[in-house]
Amino acid sequence: MPEPAAPLVSVVVSARGNTQNVRNLLDALAQQTLPAAQLEAVVVDNDPPGPIRLIAEAVRDGDWPFAVRVLYEPTPGLSAGRNRGICAARGRYVAITDPDITPEPAWLQTLLDAIKKENVFAVGGRTTVEYPGGQVVALTKALRECHGAVDWPGGREVAVWPYWVTGCNLLFHRQTALDIGLFRTDLGRRGRWMGDCEDLEFIDRARQAGHQTLIEPAAVASHPVYRPETTLRYFLRQGAGHGVCVARMHLSVIVEPAAIQAGREAVHAAVINLAAGWTFLDRSRAVEGARDLARIGAYHLERGRLRLLGRRSIGLAQHSPTKESPAWT
Structure with missing residues (x-):
């Protein structure tokens, strides 16, 4: 047929x-x-x-x-x-x-x-x-x-x-x-x-x-x-997983700064959210701050691990890539 x-x-x-x-x-x-x-x-x-x-x-x-x-x-x-x-x-x-x-x-x-x-x-x-x-x-x-x-x-x-x-x-x-x-x-x-x-x-x-x-x-x-999927435990796990994955993205694409948000200002904002949330009993704000700290910590730990393994990023968003992105299948 x-x-x-x-x-x-x-x-x-x-x-x-x-x-x-x-x-x-x-x-x-x-x-x-x-x-x-x-x-x-x-x-x-x-x-x-x-x-x-x-x-x-x-x-x-x-x-x-x-x-x-x-x-x-x-x-x-x-x-x-x-x-x-x-x-x-x-x-x-x-x-x-x-x-x-x-x-x-x-x-x-x-x-x-x-x-x-x-x-x-x-x-x-x-x-x-x-x-x-x-x-x-x-x-x-x-x-x-x-x-x-x-x-x-x-x-x-x-x-x-x-x-x-x-x-x-x-x-x-x-x-x-x-x-x-x-x-x-x-x-x-x-x-x-x-x-x-x-x-x-x-x-x-x-x-x-x-x-x-x-x-x-x-x-x-x-x-x-x-x-x-709306609990503190979920958001901590989600934040850590997201931070790891954003770090890994550097291996194949030029990551936009807005997708990273892991510098000193982001850490400061997360700490303020966590402290203010607990102080004023604003649970949502505290969870957001805790999730951001988990995300930022996981991002930097994974970037460090990749550097130790010799895995190099292809650049930041303000620069042009210097080589072709590899195909991932």
Whole structure:
């Protein structure tokens, strides 16, 4: 029999231990205004090795109007799972998202319209964060930004500071991504380690190679954040993971100063927040200060470790790179 026609868009999702969320995401994709014939879903099972593959079983029982493929990636980590799916995707464009994301019906079509009209490498949509169980700590803006971008433009804008894309709501040209290198596997969430920045580094590396990314705020998807992710313990772990990942970004991209914020002024501000928060019983401010100190400390420790290993950064944002960024696959 002849091979089926390649889809226009491959939606790649890496899942680990969230079987029901995968089904919910596929149900939401079935409601997209983009014709089902132009779409495929590539679900990457990133669960630990074992005789029972729950994700594959859950998907096998579904009946969706588009092709669904399930792959297995034994290497733990969000980036490893996504890379496996991108390499196997058949679409000209790849949209990456997460199992617990709920996209609006026009999500994919809106991203496609933008990337075609503007002729850019990638387009990121607007991700709205919801707190269905409430918050343990009343979140400041800085703490809410730990769960995703807070500021969004009113219309299409270039994805540069103060705006940034989120990895659960991003569409890009597959072949260009393969050419510049996919997500770094030493960045991003991996098991219980709360890494991140894999999407930020990917887009920064593409931009520094001459490929532009836009934000299209009309492409909306929602992301739930639950109470355990609003505790002091969570923010300390998140801050430490973020600091490590920003330090590692120096190996492949020119990091914007706004993404670092680890100098003396930042330390002073964090200490003031922590002290003022405890003194005036402002728990939110104290948590923000503690999280910043964890982030800054982890950043400098990781930079020191990398220097001891002979891993050299490629420069700071005020300078031009002196060599090509390596491809990370």
